[in-house]
Amino acid sequence: MTHDIHIIGGGLAGSEAAWQLARRGFRVKLSEMRGGGDTTPAHQGAGLAELVCSNSFRSDDDEKNAVGLLHHEMRGCGSLVMEAANAARVPAGSALAVDRDVFSGAVEKALSTLPNLDIVRERVDALPQAGLTIVATGPLTAQSLAASIGAATGAASLAFFDAIAPIVYRESIDMDVCWMASRWDKIGPAGGDGKDYINCPMTKDDYLAFRQGLLDGEKTEFREWEADTPYFEGCMPIEVMAARGEDTLRFGPMKPVGLDNPHWATPEHPNGRWPYAVVQLRQDNKLGTLWNMVGFQTKLKHAEQVRLFRTIPGLQNAEFARLGGLHRNTFLNSPMLLDRQLRLKGAPHIRFAGQITGCEGYVESAAVGLMTGLMSAAELSGRQWTPPPRTSALGALLAHITGDAEAESYQPMNVNFGLFPPVDESVKKKQRKEAYTARAKADIAPWLAEVSA
Known part of the structure; x- marks a missing residue:
């Protein structure tokens, strides 16, 4: 079959893209290397849309939850993934969890019945030089194709342990404890007022207790097949830095130099307004709703992170959009490399x-x-x-990937309300999630009607 478009990768993204195109009458070639003699270190079988890790699609609540809202919008687009998930659903409270074998089977059966979709079990080693193409090979892209993508994007290597710092919702930070300042009030190249960071001050006792918590905290272990993967640009987990010496963090990501705390001009702080150590948060999106903890990549388990990071002054009530981690991944710096339609700027016949x-x-x-x-x-x-x-939710996710995120610090991100334009300030905090979802449903209804027509 001569095809109109070639999709490389039969995971969730590739399967969904193939469904959306083939059911509209376009001739689609879907290449999947599993089942053709190749596999990955994480997959168990050859089924399309195999769920490698969890069997959960997370919350299905579309009134108060960003991922539940995304479920709602995808269903409105006739999503095969959501249809198969509903068919394979297992009891999980308000979450949408599935029998993973039933789910994969449902996706593959639906795609196999489309006469204009050709599923080919083959490994693709290089980006096609011509013809519309969608690359959806995921975080375990085959080494040969990853090298081809690297050559096309200028990346030396796409596979690495990437530093994922925790991200905190701005509204959950206690600014009666923290303060805004850059080191020495320095103004950056983009201008401003020298107050670009949120700073959490620590006394010596605070710092020593926090460092001990890093050393004692329960950590995750790398899988065997991750053992030889290098760190990204030499980054190290914060607990590894803590183990190198008592003052290592104070001369690294928690350096207090040049940060004068205006809250400490009191008798309770006889040493003046200079903290012993500082945790800094940097704005993570253009909306200013999300702030990442600078230098806090970590192997601590998630529950341990929440417990320990809430001991940091000013973060005692912190709510996290994402927790930290250090894991093997393959992903593009999309805000820099892709246009608003997810096309590779240097080769626009290719989408990712x-x-x-x-x-x-x-x-x-x-x-x-x-x-x-x-x-x-x-x-x-x-x-x-x-x-x-x-x-x-669809629009917020697309905007984050293609330009709202800062390219220099771009890292993987789940959908969350911090990616959405803020709702009116008059909306009370307890009602904001409902306000986000109500606004989204109203705004996207005409778009969904047009897409499904």
């Missing part, structure tokens, strides 16, 4: 979808695959692509 774009999670991966399918369908039809509203 799924986790390789820097989204995180099953649902997010499938959602990006869904959008690349719709984008490609519009292009093949000669129609103008209309993106989903910025206030929707």
